Amino acid sequence: MEIIAEIEVTLMGTGVGIPHSGRAQAGLVLTADEPLLFDCGAGVLLRLSEAGFSPLEVDVVLLTHLHLDHVSDLLPLAKARWLLGERKLDLFGPEGSGVWFDQVRSLYPYLEELEVSITTVRPGDEFLLSGLKIRAGEGVHSLPALGYRIESGGRAVVYSGDTEPAPSIWELAEGADLLVHECSFPEPFIVTNHSTPRRLGETLRGSGVKRVVLTHLYPQTIxxxxxxxRDVLAAIGDGARVEVGRDLQRILV
Ligand SMILES: [Zn+2]
Incomplete structure (x- = not known):
């Protein structure tokens, strides 16, 4: 009998750059063998603690892009690890991540003691991390942006990062067990760089994705x-389960 290890996803932050109650900025933890943190916006460090993750457990952070609502708590996380005596951090992110991180941390000399390995990820890249197969896809956003597909034991989880509904994310999401996709505004907002329900559902049609959790919610979604x-479901048209995510929600895949 084949034993398939479960993947656990915990939503750290389902909010955006404009604060509203109950939703920290972007972040999620995916745990198979060890936790991987995707994005680290403001409030995520506190959410990690609330979810029972020590900063010491978060050795690896993957960024989708460098907007502040996805990176604000990265240096505070690095500082928390430094205070606890940990000096290493592995960072993955889009083009520009190395320059950004080095410039910001140069303002805080003690953080120069950290050994941070920074890997630039490009759309289409595939790599192994903690026994997981990871593939990056290109988001449609106002600066270089990535989505990630993470596979383990025949299961697949996809995180869109910030993007308009895009064929590249459809490809990442094809047949996935779980897609955590941004859906910034309800209908009838017309926006670029972000997703709205109907266009998202239409774009995902035929992908075969099993469960969609909406995140990156602006206050207009309250x-x-x-x-x-309902709008995503009506447009997607192929029986996926769809829900709005909430901070600290745990999803077993
Ligand atoms: Zn964002």
Missing amino acids: GREEEMV
């Missing part, structure tokens, strides 16, 4: 959550 789910 009270509109059920309607957003």
Whole structure:
């Protein structure tokens, strides 16, 4: 009998650059053998603690892009690890991540003691991390942006990062067990660089994705959550389960 290890996803932050109650900025932890943190916006460091993760456990961070609502708590995380005596951190991110990180941390000399390995990830890159197969896809956003597909034991989880609904994310999400996709605004907002329910559902049609969890919610989504789910479901048209994510939600895949 084949034993398939479960992947656990914990949403750290389902909010955005404009604060609203209950939603920290972007971040999620995916745990198979060890936790991988994807994005680290403001509030994520506290959410990690609330979810029971010590900063010492978070050795690897993968960034989708460098907007502040996805990176604000990265240096505070590095500092927490430094205070606890840990000097190493592995960082993966899009083009520019190395320059950004080195410039910001140069303002805090003690953080220069950290050994940070920074790997630039490009759309289409595939690599192994903690026994997981990871593939990056290109988001459609206002600066270089990545989505990630993570596979283990025949299961697949996809995180979109910030993007318009895009064929590149469809490809990442094809047949996935779980897609955590940004859905910044309800209908009838028309936006670039971000997703809205109907266009997201239409773009995902035929992908065969099994479960979609919406994240990256602007305050305009307050009270509109059920309607957003209905709009995605109506457009996707192929029986996926769709829901609006909430901070600290744990999802077993
Ligand atoms: Zn964002």
